[in-house]
Structure formats: C-alpha cells, structure tokens
Amino acid sequence: MDFIVLRMTGGRLVLSADLGRGPASCTSSGTVNDGEWHMVIGEVSRRSVSLSLDGRTPDSVFIKGNQLDVEDRLFLGGLPHTHSTRRINASSSFSGCVRSVSLNGAMLDLSSPASQHDVTSCFTNDQTGSYFNGSGYAALMRDGYKVGxxxxxAFEFRTSQSEAVLLGISSAKVDAIGLELIHGQVVFNVNNGAGRVSVRSIGPLLCDGLWHHLVAKKTKHSLSLSVDGRSYSTPNPYPQSTSAETNNPVYLGGFPVGVKQNCLSVSSRFSGCLRKLHLIKSHLNDALELSSAHFLLGVTPNSCPVAKQHVAQL
Structure with a gap:
C-alpha cells in the first residue's frame, strides 16, 4: 500500500513514503518539541524524499518507485481508529498547533474540514493552563477514583463566571465530593453517605478574570478550603460517616447530561482556565494532565488564551 506520512518521534520530524517499491524515511536534523512555531516543507518525488525545517538545507534520502497510488483523502493530526497504523509506525494523534498548511501549492482551509474529531482552537498569545470554552467538560480516570x-x-483557576462547575466525583448513590462557583465564591461539598457538608470562601469575588489558587481538603471529621491563602473550615456533623465511597470518573468544568453529581448544586459549564491540578491522598499525588483525559469537549488541554486571536489546533 502506497503512503506518505509526516510524524514526530523523539522531538524530530520524520517524513516517510512508499511509492510501491518499499518505504523510505527522512528525519529532520533539528527538533520541534520546544513550544515554538516551525516552518516545515516536505517533498516526495520519483527519486527522493526530502524534509526542510525552518528554511534550512533539506535533508533527503533516495526512494524507489514511479508514482504514488493513494486514496484522495488527507488526514491531519491523526488517523481514525478504523485505519491501520502498523506500516506507517504512527499511532498517537498530534497534540499541538498547526497553521498555513498547503498541498502541492494549494492552501488548505482548516476551518472547513470534511470531518474532525477533538480539534479545538489554539491561541497565538497563550499561557500555561487548559482552556474551557463553556460548552463542555473534561473526564479523567475512566476506571474511577476512590475518594475514601x-x-x-489543588488547582489554580481563572474565570469571569460567577456560577460554574469546577470538579465533581460522585457515586450513583450519595457519596461524592464537588467544587463549584456560586455567587462568585468557591463552595466545597462532601457527602460521606449521611448528608452533604459544605464549606465556602468569603471575601472578594473570585470571578474577576485573575488567577486564584485553591486547595480543598477532606478528612474523616472535617472539611477545609484555602483560596489565595485565606482558610475556611467546618466540622463533619456526622461522625459515624467518614468515608466517601466513590469509584467514579473525575469531571472537570462540567459533566455529561444524565450523569448525576450529588455534591454539585449548579450545572453551568465552566468558561475559563484551569492549571496545576492535583488529587492528593497520603503519599499519592496524582497530577491531572488534561492532554491525557479520556474525554474532552470544548477544552483546549495545553493552551490558555491571553488574547482572542486563534488558529487551528489538533
């Protein structure tokens, strides 16, 4: 089967092709996994495969064959699950930004693809964090998280919303924890099985578009909440019930329609940015990487805007 594929491995670009008489691959001399924009030019002819990075002299290798016999479909950033990736040796989808793509001199319109999957906006001026556009949510830990x-x-957030879901972990019964914004303040809710217990922040409104640092802690007998160094706490009024028996996914910024969240009072999906997310139990510190989430809707996992300009992200 003839093919052309451009992939990244070890921080370098690899252009591979097969014109019917065996594959040939050319690797870029420089790396591209530095967070900067790079100009890439790849060419496949009857005699060679060449790859140029940022205007440098192209690297090239010899290839056998006469012509490229392929279907008239171009996949950018990844392949459907129905396609075999064994011959082209590229199984992971691309996580990053792409712009100004042309094929044989014709510019491709990335805003109007024939189909797309998990493609969102990428911002020309950005900062560390994950952007939620208010239409979706992130789901992590598919096999479930045990709150106990x-x-x-712990995480940092930035938003202009006064009401929104921040985080929810809930069993099908009543055991759950939830973090939400209500009237511009953070509310931390816990249900260990006997009833909901809540603690909330007091002070300046937190929907000011600035970064805020939050730590919510549940122990057997109390809840505590720290926002920007200000601490709040409340005792557990149900001493006989100390453990939230969950084994459910972690939802950030919202949750699916039809999924019950017993410790969330609002359902408004979060619009803003989150970063530095951690779930901590004893000596176990789970950093929540949104780029590894098993479901993302309306979320850009590795880019938080400081301006409204954007290009296509894959």
Missing part, C-alpha cells in the same frame, strides 16, 4: 476518608484537591 481523606483527599486534597
């Missing part, structure tokens, strides 16, 4: 007796949740 003690857990701490």
């Amino acid at each position: 007796s003690d857990v701490s949740v």
Whole structure:
C-alpha cells in the first residue's frame, strides 16, 4: 500500500513514503518539541524524499518507485481508529498547533474540514493552563477514583463566571465530593453517605478574570478550603460517616447530561482556565494532565488564551 506520512518521534520530524517499491524515511536534523512555531516543507518525488525545517538545507534520502497510488483523502493530526497504523509506525494523534498548511501549492482551509474529531482552537498569545470554552467538560480516570476518608484537591483557576462547575466525583448513590462557583465564591461539598457538608470562601469575588489558587481538603471529621491563602473550615456533623465511597470518573468544568453529581448544586459549564491540578491522598499525588483525559469537549488541554486571536489546533 502506497503512503506518505509526516510524524514526530523523539522531538524530530520524520517524513516517510512508499511509492510501491518499499518505504523510505527522512528525519529532520533539528527538533520541534520546544513550544515554538516551525516552518516545515516536505517533498516526495520519483527519486527522493526530502524534509526542510525552518528554511534550512533539506535533508533527503533516495526512494524507489514511479508514482504514488493513494486514496484522495488527507488526514491531519491523526488517523481514525478504523485505519491501520502498523506500516506507517504512527499511532498517537498530534497534540499541538498547526497553521498555513498547503498541498502541492494549494492552501488548505482548516476551518472547513470534511470531518474532525477533538480539534479545538489554539491561541497565538497563550499561557500555561487548559482552556474551557463553556460548552463542555473534561473526564479523567475512566476506571474511577476512590475518594475514601481523606483527599486534597489543588488547582489554580481563572474565570469571569460567577456560577460554574469546577470538579465533581460522585457515586450513583450519595457519596461524592464537588467544587463549584456560586455567587462568585468557591463552595466545597462532601457527602460521606449521611448528608452533604459544605464549606465556602468569603471575601472578594473570585470571578474577576485573575488567577486564584485553591486547595480543598477532606478528612474523616472535617472539611477545609484555602483560596489565595485565606482558610475556611467546618466540622463533619456526622461522625459515624467518614468515608466517601466513590469509584467514579473525575469531571472537570462540567459533566455529561444524565450523569448525576450529588455534591454539585449548579450545572453551568465552566468558561475559563484551569492549571496545576492535583488529587492528593497520603503519599499519592496524582497530577491531572488534561492532554491525557479520556474525554474532552470544548477544552483546549495545553493552551490558555491571553488574547482572542486563534488558529487551528489538533
């Protein structure tokens, strides 16, 4: 089967092709995994495969064959699950930004693809964080997270919303924890099985578009919340019930329609940015990487805007 594929491995670009008489691959002399924009030019002819990075002299290798016999479909950033990736040796989808793509001199319109999957916006002026556009959510830990007796949740957020879901972990019964914004303040809710217990922040409104640092901690007998160094706490009024028995996904910024969240009072999906997310139990510190989420909707996992300009992201 003839093919052309441009992939990244070890931080370098690899252009591979097969014109019917065996594959040939050319690797870029420089790396591209530095967060900067790079100009890439790849060419496949009857005699060679060549790859140029940022205007440098092209690297090239010899290839056998006469012509490229392929279907008239171009996949950018990844392949459908129905396609075999064994011959082209590229199984992971691209996580990053792409712009100004042309094929044989014709510019491709990335805003109007024939189909797309998990493609969102990428911002020309950005900062560390994950952007939620208010239409979706992120789902992590598909196999479930056990809250148990003690857990701490830590992250930073930035938003202009006064009401929104931040985080939810909930069993099908009543055991759950939830973090939300209500009237511009953070509310931390816990249900260990006997009833909901809540603690909320007090002070300046947190929907000011600035970054805020949050730590919510649940122990057997109390809840505590720290926002920008200000601490709040409340005792557990149900001493006989100390453990939230969950084994459910972690939802950030919202949750699916039809999925019950017993410790969230609002359902408004989050619009803003989150970063530095951690779930901490004893000596276990789980950093929540949104680029590894098993479901993302309306979320750009590795880019938080500081301006409204954007290009296509894959």
